[in-house]
């Protein structure tokens with residue numbers, strides 16, 4: 212059971228503080244406003260690169276993270292550096308799909324986010340084709 216105190220604690224949004232801190236009480240890792248603002252900007256930039264229908268998503272969890280979403284697709288940036296401070300470099304992109312289960316070939320990093328999407332969708336199509344053949348073989 213979640214206590215009222217815990218619920219109130221979790222419902223608090225990020226709080227500004229000294230030294231650029233912009234971090235929720237439930238997080239407590241000292242995320243910065245710089246990291247938050249960069250995640251917002253990177254998410255919008257990524258969506259613009261991908262085109263129509265993509266929506267930016269930013270969240271806090273021991274740093275500020277971002278992704279682009281379109282239906283059950285997600286595009287993630289591979290980063291090196293600090294998401295607490297927003298001092299990272301983006302080394303590439305991966306894409307995942309979450310329906311009906313997660314397919315995320317994150318070991319293959321693409322320099323272009325659209326290539327990451329295409330790679331993941333091709334993988335999904337190949338799995339559907341293999342599953343369809345297996346289903347037909349098992350039921351005929």
Ligand SMILES: [Zn+2]
Nearest residue numbers: 234235238242
């Ligand atoms: Zn935080």
